[in-house]
Amino acid sequence: MDAPPIMGNVPGSYALGVFRDRHPALLRQVREALxxxxxxxxxxxxxxxxVARDVMEPLDPSAHDFAAWAEWGRGMIGRRWVDVPFLWAESxxxxxxxxxxxYFEDGPWRGIDPFGPVKQAELGGPEVDAELAALDRAAASPPGERAAGLLLGSLWGNRADLSFKITQGDERERASELVVDDSDLLWSLVRDRAPGRICVLADNAGRELLPDLLLADHLLAEGLATDVVLHVKPHPYFVSDATPADVAACVRRLAAAPGQAGKAGGRLWRAMADGRLSPRAHPFSCAPLPYRDMPDDLRAELASAALTITKGDLNYRRLVGDRMWPVDTPFPAVTAYxxxxxxxxxxxxxxxxTGVDAGTAARLDATGEPWRTSGTHALIQVRA
Known part of the structure; x- marks a missing residue:
């Protein structure tokens, strides 16, 4: 089963807009952030x-990972950014x-997250206070409703993608829709079986990572998981992607909050101390490759999990392959590996x-809205 890779050289395409609009805007933002x-x-x-000349130049030969990127980019480096697969070029x-x-060089900027200022501003913003306060109101809800709310919070928290906001603005006021909902199957995998390890392949920091941590707290507190391994990026990647430093910042933010958020933060703090919540930063998390090409050690680790939850758009692209699949291509088929x-x-x-009913896709296409790229629609898909 295969389909052509998504490219950036299609006029009017989302990928082309990333190269022509988002990347130049991001460079301006980074230049002024520190x-x-x-x-x-x-x-x-x-x-x-x-970027403006639209020609990919090689890394400096002194770069620590020069050989890896030269191998990954064989036949692509030196070409136009838009003429190679979108996933690879964006990475x-x-x-x-x-x-x-x-970031990787000896000197004063080594290890300094260029996206740190916007991450920190978001995590400390008043919106986070309001979102965490909602946990107090949810505490009186029936357990099933609370669990469903935490899952949806983790799903829709992906709207907090900072790179997306650079060119899209605030999408919260637009109509939202869950176009695929396999949440019942997801819960059955954790409720109807003996508890085991759950791996979460995290996406963004800040306002998305907070609900991911709250979902992890629920899984641990309710005995639905023996432990949770939170896979994050070993270094900054795709603007707002979570790193170990972001995990620490979010747990501290929760632990310092009042009410139910603070209680959850305390539990997470203790869970990290006793090993029931473990951050993991595998180098493959920042590779420009699909998960089909994951190395053997990561494959073995995920094989041992009772369930792996992938978060966000980039992880989805890597999970199913960043290709022009027919929308009704079955999700279990493309993730069978x-x-x-x-x-x-x-x-x-x-x-x-993938995995979207063709009639649903046709109905949404008929609205004329860019529902596939606007962040206003979502899915929960499961392969048991």
């Missing part, structure tokens, strides 16, 4: 020029951005789509 020194300004300007852009900010039960929680922010 008091970078002249050498970093020059490097960022060179990357902006590279390479973010690696080049880290090179421009000096995955080494265990898997569930996808995803708000739709790019073109790839």
């Amino acid at each position: 008091p970078y020194t002249p050498d970093r300004h020059r490097a960022l300007d060179r990357l902006a020029d590279e 390479y852009f973010y690696r080049k951005l880290l090179a421009a900010t000096g 995955f080494p265990g039960p898997v569930a996808a929680l995803r708000t739709l922010k790019s073109d790839v789509l």
Whole structure:
């Protein structure tokens, strides 16, 4: 089973808009986010020029991962950004951005998250206070309703993608729809079987990671999981993607909150201390490759899980393959390679789509709205 990869050279396509609009805007934002020194300004300007010229240049040969990217990019580096598969090119852009900010180099900017200021501003914003306060009201709800609410909170928390906001703005006022809902099957996998390890492949930091952590707290507190392994990125990636530092910041944010949020934060803090909640930062999390190509150690780890939950759009693209599948291609068929039960929680922010009824897709297409890329529609898909 196969389909052509999504490319950025299709006029009017979402992918083309990412290269033409989002990446230049992001470079301007990063340039102003921190008091970078002249050498970093020059490097960022060179990357902006590279994007404008639409020619992918190689990494500096001194880069620690030069050989890996040269191998991954064989036959692609040197071509136009839009003429190679979208997933690969977008991943390479973010690696080049880290090179421009000096993230991996010896010097004052080594290890400094270029997206840190926007992550921190969001995590400390008043919207988070309001969202955490809602946990107090939810505490009086029946257990099933609370569990459903936590799952939906983790799903729709994906709207907090900071890179998406750069060009899309606030989508909260638009109509929302869950186009596929396998939540009953998801809950059956954790309620009707002996508790086991649950792996969560996290996506964004801040306002998305908080509900992911709250869902993990529920799974642990209710005895639905023996432990939860939270896979995050080993270094900054795709603007708002969560790193171990972001996990620590979010647990601290929860633990410092009043009411039910603070209680959950305390439980999560203790769960991390005793190993029931473990952050994991596998290098493959930042590879420009689909999960079908995962290395053997990661495959073995996920095979041992009772369930793996993938969060967000990028993980979905890597899970099913960033390809132009017919929308009704069965989700279980394209994920049959995955080494265990898997569930996808995803708000739709790019073109790839599987497992959607053709009639539903036709109805939504007829509205003329960009429902596949606007972040206003979502899905919960499960392969048991």
